Amino acid sequence: MKTALLLSSCLVGCFTLAFFHSSAIAADHVEVRGMFRTHCIECHGADTQEAGIRLDNLAFPSPQLDNAHVWSRVVNAIERGEMPPDYQDQPSAEEKKQLIGQIVQTVSSSVQRPISLRRMNRQEYENTIHDLLGIDEPLVDLLPEDGSVQGFDKGADGLSFSSVLMEEYLKAANVAFDAAIRRIKPLPPETRRAELMQIKENIDSVDKKKGGVIEVDGSLVKFTPGWPPARIDSAHPIEDGIYRCRVAIWPHEPNNRTISVALYVGALFGPDTQDFVGVFDAAGTPEKPRIVEFTRRMKAGDTIHIVPRVWPEHVSWRDKHEQRPGVGIAWVETYGPIDQDFPSESTVRLFGDAESIFMKEEWPVWMRHRKNVKNHIVESTQPKEDLERVLRDFIPRAFRRPVSEAEMQPFIDLAVNRLESGRTFEQAVRTGITAILCAPQFLLINREPAVDDYAIASRMSYFLWSTMPDQELLDLAAAGKLRDPAVRSAQVERMIADPKIENFVNDFTGQWLDLRDIEFNTPDKKLYPEYDPLLLEAMLGETRHFFEHVLREDKSVMNFVDSDWTYLNQRLADHYGLPPVEGHESFQRVQLPDDSIRGGVLTQASVLKVTANGTTTSPVIRGVWVLDNLLGRPSPPPPPGVPAVEPDIRGATTIREQLDKHRSIAACASCHKRIDPPGFALEEFDAIGGHRDFYRSIGEGEKIPGNKSFRKGPDVDSASEMPDGRDFAGFIEFRQRLLEDEPVVARAIAEKLLVYATGRRIGLAQREAVDQIVATTDANDHGLKSMIHAVVESELFLTP
């Protein structure tokens, strides 16, 4: 045996020789070698290596040789019937299955389980600190962007450390600490009201016809989202706090249009991001307007931005025959601050409800509306005792598990040392808390050498809530109950029913379906005159509601491929040409008509927009998207030196013609025969998710009556064939082909969930764990919730 190995090593050169101690060569695995010799070596052997793959000397992975991805390609090609090519002798189904099993087994046993120890990502950091301190100060933007692994910001390799990041943690901890202490006594709550037409800026805007605004029955009527803003200065809070807000709006001259507003809270001017409250439909009359109510944290001087959303758009030069539609804004009120506690709730939570703790007046603060206001700091009549008590209470909460006296001691020593060197009580607590929030026990997840109940509690919580475990999970951990699968299962049900599941819905769809990038482009005004912000808001709404419904109802993940229902509001129903739905404000579950092309995420405008660039669509980008996100097969980057395909909106050539040329290059064809077909099928949808028969052109092409904006460009051709030879005439048939691939789709989604839940890299070696999830959920058509249950029960989730 050894001689044979040595001999073959010599034949293939010293490259292999270097590894022969620790790695098995495929050619040495008798069955695998036999199959390779019969079916593969002719094109992937010593003489020719098509697609750069050589199998006669391909070694299995080892600690020195990280090539599991090559094996992954081999397995994928065999399994999906792409190899051997159809003009060659085919192995029987049984032979194939055996071969794949042998490869998977050998690869799995030769690589270590990928590590799951990682730091929190910045969203998890913010959520955790919010829960820990009971604050809602934004922290995400203080931290650098996280890297991602296999498409998610949950993996150790993407979540690296640097001194820059450490410095930002130090700053963020200080910001969080400050947010936990209310410095001045709040004013008693009061109502602050703005009658819009009693505010001088609005009167001035009307007088000078700025942005065309007018006054109607004491209301300010605004027509466009732009300048000037509707001023509500006398309703601005004069101190930070939580406010109940009321906004009175009515539709002005709607003429069969809908009149809504988007509301945001934030500074009146400046680049700070605004807090989006929602879209609300205007109703009523100037005398009896609709009153929109909501509660938000506001800073002193913050305003409520009231941004008109008129739909369909009124174009002043075209729609001369009718009055201009707009939003009437009668009045706005804020009531608060409604959080009146002093010390604040979060201060008490941090420092405890002890007799010895008090708020001490310090330096004076000048305020226009109040005299003799003093800033306060937190003080103690027994600083050393309180300092220790505060930290002892905080550390186990922050570390999400019981902590020994010895482990706590250095943190307490540091804080006491600060106190003794002359710092105030509050400063000493600050130092202690900051140190805790920079410590590995706080920042690292999955750091436990053995997975105990507390580790399970954290894993479940960071998976489904993106934050620290709540009291119930920690109590169950303390009672040693989380090692019981039945208890875990009940907890998964509880967690999915909890409002915090929103974190999972938004984060997972944001990354799996790339919805995070949805605002990256604003579609071209000439090509897509119908696009408006209302549509953008509706796109996100549809996909999130859709995903959440699949999740809560445990519907099959094949709904992501095709469904006979979706969630729509008025704007989106119109965009899709479906029967009307009333209002833009909320989404309704809608049964899709039989003849509708919609159904599944590939027909959702959100996905179609993120896979386009605002102007054109590319079958390559969409094809790569489908392969990775629905079929679990990310494409390698293009080989160097291949010119990119250049879009042309002058109406001369279609992207398909260009790509056909491109595919005649052999180096491109091997990947593009997989990438292009889904992309071609999706050419039926434009850059904003509209269904189309022809491309829109702003150069050549037939005129379209009544349309000044664009012309009729070339026809769309969406027919193609799958890499395994199944053909399709257009998108609907393509989607049918995808439905036939249920095991592949289910496996792809299981992989995504595992990457997201465990933070591990998932590859060929984890195949068994992935298949296990698919097999467990076979019985109920791979329900999404069932898959999540299976992920939580997976060995990859429950081991170090």
Place this chain on the structure above:
Amino acid sequence: MRSRLNRRTFLRASGIAMGLPLLGSMGPTRLLAKDNADESGDVRRMLAICAPLGIHTPNLFPEKSGRDFELSPYLKPMQPVRDKITVVSGIMHPNVDGGHAAEKSFLTGAAHPGQPSFQNTISVDQLAAEQIGYKTRFGSLTLAVDNNSLSYTRSGVQIPAENRPSKLFARLFLEGTPQEKAEQMRRIEDGQSIMDLVQDQTKKVTRQVGREDNQTLDQYFTSVRELEQRLVQAEAWAKHPKPEVDRKQPEDITDRGNLTERLRLMYEMIYLAIQTDSTRLITLIGPGGNEVVALDGVEDGWHNLSHHGRDPGKIEMLSIIELEEMRLLAELLQKLDSAQEGNHSLLDQTAILFGSNLGNASSHNNTNLPILSAGGHFRHGQHLAFEDGKAPPLCNLLVNYLQHLGVETDEFSSATGTLTGLQTV
């Protein structure tokens, strides 16, 4: 506890040079490099700017190559500094693709930034900062007109950029009230003790986990140690007064459409930072969102225009915007050129890179990048035109820049040496 205090004292007493292993070979250094007689006449700097939406290259690249090149439409504003610029065409970062994603690799050269598991590497400014950063109050400045950042640490973490001129000005030149200064001092001191403690904790956790070779824990430990050392430096700098400049703190311009004033203000801050020697390494990611830029003749969002799909009307509007960018850059170059420092102008002392990660924004490709090299000790006044596929990697130019800065190396990322055709003077 005792050993910690001892090490603290040691670090303080020995000053910063001992704290940074990389500086070992450079001998004792003083805090203010300006005091150093050898260097006073020859302070080397670098400024790198990326235009995230590309530069329409037909308007940039001259037809003729060599020293006899004509001024293309975009180069016209550069007329007064023609001899201090080199236009490079035909060049790219090998294996850097992914359209907009390639922005992340503009100064790092890391391959395939568009891939789902992309891992970045150190950017050229940060590599230089490891060696020369200690000489100035700010080792480097990472700036942005809108968002994002070009600078990455050794572990591939993006360094958040400052995008508000008002804040940048405050950091560079404003001292703060005595109360604020005292608080800052306390934070720096406490920060050091905290990092000291966290280092010990990380060691303990590493032992517990039983994975001595774990990359995450390793990085954690190194990061904490580096930050501790940086805080020691910060403490020393905090005791020195900041430079004074003849200008009030600017107000930020919030109208995104006002490209001219926004970019000009950022360039002014950059000029002041260079002139006061507050830093020697600056990166800037330029503007480019979907705002309608307030220039005559521009009616569509910038990002849309860059996806022109060969539509002549769009290209025309795009050219108006990009010409304005070039004009503002030329303004900065001239201003640097007319400021003397010893025997040289500030422009001669500052190697400047202006370019984009997009070669053709409309097709999102990342080849044949628009690249303009200006300033520094180079023999400029030329159009370096490389034939398709025969150009050296763009990182070669970055090696020139590293050498210009006094970093002794002939390697950086994908570089194969220095850039053929760009001679040092």
